[in-house]
Amino acid sequence: MAKEKGRKLIAQNKKARHDYLIIDTYEAGLVLTGTEVKSLRQGRASLVDGFVQLSDAEAWLHNVHVPEYSQGTWTNHSARRKRKLLLHREEIDKLQSKSQETGHTIVPLSLYFKDGRAKVEIALAKGKKEYDKRQTLREKQDRRETDRAISAVRRKQRA
Numbered sequence: 001m002a003k004e005k006g007r008k009l010i011a012q013n014k015k016a017r018h019d020y021l022i023i024d025t026y027e028a029g030l031v032l033t034g035t036e037v038k039s040l041r042q043g044r045a046s047l048v049d050g051f052v053q054l055s056d057a058e059a060w061l062h063n064v065h066v067p068e069y070s071q072g073t074w075t076n077h078s079a080r081r082k083r084k085l086l087l088h089r090e091e092i093d094k095l096q097s098k099s100q101e102t103g104h105t106i107v108p109l110s111l112y113f114k115d116g117r118a119k120v121e122i123a124l125a126k127g128k129k130e131y132d133k134r135q136t137l138r139e140k141q142d143r144r145e146t147d148r149a150i151s152a153v154r155r156k157q158r159a
Contacts, residue, residue, distance in 0.1 A: 004116035010040050011111045013047035018133060020107060020125035026095070028059065029086030030118045035069035036083075040118055042069075045111050052085065052106035052122050054096050059085035061120065064108060085120065095124060103127050 016022075032040070039045075046065040053060050061083045087095075099106055109121045128136070 004113065006115070008113040009110060010043055010113065010118075011045040011047050013050065013107065013109050015048060016107045016109055016123070016125065018136070019128060020105070020123070021128055021132070022109075022123045022125050023098075023104075024124045025109065026087065026091055026122050026124075027114075028120050028122055030061070030120055031084040031086065032118055036066050037118065039066050039069045040111070040113070047108045047111060050108040052095075052108065053082075054092065054099065054106070057089070057092055057096075059087050059092055059095070059106075059122075061085055061108060061122075064111070064120075085122070098124050 044067050048065075050064040051062055053062055063080055064083065065080055095106060098104060103126050105125055105127065106122055107125050109123050111118070111120050113119070
């Protein structure tokens with residue numbers, strides 16, 4: 001059996017990048033059961049309400065929805081159970097100290113397979129205010145408009 005190579009994206013939390021200012025990102029392994037892995041391989045998961053909680057020097061992923069495996073039996077997992085994250089002790093300590101600051105939280109950004117192993121990209125994030133969200137959206141639109149104008153000028157020069 002050939003070993004998997006590369007990165008295969010399963011789920012992404014696009015709303016997290018809109019709602020939070022991403023300060024630092026980490027890659028963590030996941031402790032999963034067999035039916036969870038099979039369900040993830042089918043490309044089914046949702047990170048929308050997910051968050052990370054640190055307790056007793058361990059990191060736990062909460063509210064991530066991995067649907068039950070359709071061909072599973074009584075050994076099937078529950079869809080929203082908490083899952084342990086595999087991080088180095090230094091990373092957990094750093095996240096613990098920074099997440100205790102006001103307004104900081106830890107959110108999952110993406111869930112993927114890397115060389116056959118399930119990984120989750122988590123981020124230390126600070127919640128945005130409503131005006132910050134509008135400002136980010138405005139900057140994104142301005143950047144898009146300038147790119148369009150530049151490409152239009154280049155097209156005219158070529159013609």
